[in-house]
C-alpha cells in the first residue's frame with residue numbers, strides 16, 4: 442500500500458495508530474484480546490490494522506474463515522518463505538517454490554503408523570530421563586516448572602525426531618544444544634519481526650553454532666533419525682551440495698517448530714493441574730483405570746506401555762490439553778494477498794490490495810463467551826460430553842466448523858499436532874503414574890505476550906514445584 446493511505450471503495454475500515462512503522466503493534470502486544478475485541482465492537486468483524494509496517498485485514502467472524510481458506514490468491518508460502526529467511530537464514534525457499542512443496546510431502550511422516558514409531562522413541566527417552574529418578578529414595582526434588590518442562594520436552598522431541606547421541610557425550614551434548622536453542626528461541630520474535638540479527642548481541646553466533654550442529658556431517662553422527670528427518674535430508678540433498686550449511690538451517694527450522702510450542706503447552710498443562718487438584722485427581726483416576734484395564738501394574742521400575750488407541754481413549758487427559766491450548770494460544774494465521782482482489786464474505790465484499798496480509802486471530806474465537814461459557818476459566822472437562830470427546834460448539838445458534846485453532850488451519854495447519862498431543866499425553870501419564878507433585882510458589886501467573894501472534898505464550902515468570910516418587 443502506498444502512503445499517504447487513502448481508503449478505496451469496498452475496503453474495510455483502517456486503524457493506523459500514530460506510531461510510524463509499529464502502528465498499533467504496541468497496544469496489541471499489551472493486551473491482544475482486549476484490544477482486538479474493542480476494535481471488533483467498534484468496527485465489526487472485518488477491519489485493517491497497520492502493524493510493524495504491514496497492513497493486515499483481520500476477519501474475525503468464524504463463519505467467514507472458509508472464504509480465506511478457499512481463496513487460492515491468498516498465499517501462505519510467500520509468508521513462510523520470508524519467515525524462514527529472517528529467522529533461520531534459509532534462503533532457497535524464496536526462489537525454489539517446489540522445494541517447499543516437496544518438504545511438505547515429508548510431513549505425512551508425522552502421522553498414522555509413522556506416529557507409532559515416534560511414540561515408541563518418546564517412551565524410550567522418557568524412560569532414560571525418569572528411570573534414574575525412580576530408583577531414588579522417596580525424597581522431594583524441587584525444580585522450576587518451566588525449566589523442568591523445557592528440559593524434558595527438548596530432550597524427548599529432539600531424540601524422537603533427530604535421533605540419539607551416542608552414549609558418553611549424550612548429556613553434555615544435549616545440555617549445550619538445549620541451552621543454545623533456548624537462547625536463540627528467546628530472540629525469535631525479534632528475528633521474525635525483521636530486526637537484523639547483527640543487532641541481537643551474540644545470537645548470530647549461537648544460530649551459526651546450532652545450524653552447524655545440524656549440518657549433514659554432524660547429523661550423520663546421530664543414531665535413529667526419524668523418517669521425517671531422513672526424507673527431509675534426501676530432499677535437501679537434491680537442492681544443495683552435501684556440505685552446504687543451509688541444510689542445517691532447514692533442520693533447525695524443524696527443531697524449532699517441534700519444540701517451541703510444545704514446551705509452553707506442557708508447562709501450562711502441568712501448572713493448571715497443580716493448581717486444580719480436582720482436575721489432577723480426575724486424570725489420575727482415568728489413567729489408573731486404563732492401566733488396570735490393560736493389565737499393567739505399576740512395578741518398581743519404568744514399565745508402562747500404551748498404544749496410541751489407548752492414549753486416545755483418555756478423553757479427560759485430551760480435553761485438559763485442548764483446554765490449555767484454548768487458553769494460551771495467541772497465534773495469528775496469515776496469508777499474503779498475491780494480487781488486488783475482492784474477498785466475498787457473507788455480510789460484505791472486502792477489497793484487498795496486492796502485498797497486504799489477511800489475518801485470522803483465533804483468541805477472539807477461543808475467548809468468545811457465546812461459544813465457551815466463562816471463557817477465562819480453566820475447565821479441564823470442557824471438551825468432553827457424557828464421558829466422550831465433545832466436538833460440537835455453537836455461535837448464533839449455528840454449529841461451528843472452526844472452534845479450536847491453536848494449530849492454524851488450511852494449508853498451513855500444523856503437521857506436528859498429533860505428535861505434540863501424543864508426546865504431552867505420554868509425559869503426563871508417566872508423571873502422574875510415578876510421581877506425586879505439588880506447587881510451591883502458589884502465585885497466579887499471567888501470559889507474557891512477547892510471542893503474541895506466534896503460538897503458545899510463555900508465562901510471565903517461572904514457578905517452583907516439587908515432586909517425589911510415589912510411595
Ligand code: HEM
Pocket residue numbers: 521551695698699700702703706772773774775847848849850852853854855856857858860861862896897
Ligand atoms: C502444542 C504444540 C504445537 C503447536 C501449538 C503448534 C502450532 C503450530 C502453528 C500455529 C503453526 C503455523 C500455522 C500457520 O502459520 O498457519 C505450526 C506450523 C508447523 N508446525 Fe507446529 N505446533 C506444535 C507442535 C509441533 C510439533 C511437535 C511439530 C513436529 C515436527 C510441529 C511441526 C510444525 C511444522 C513443520 C510447521 C510448519 C508447517 C508449514 O510450513 O506449513 N509442530 N505449528
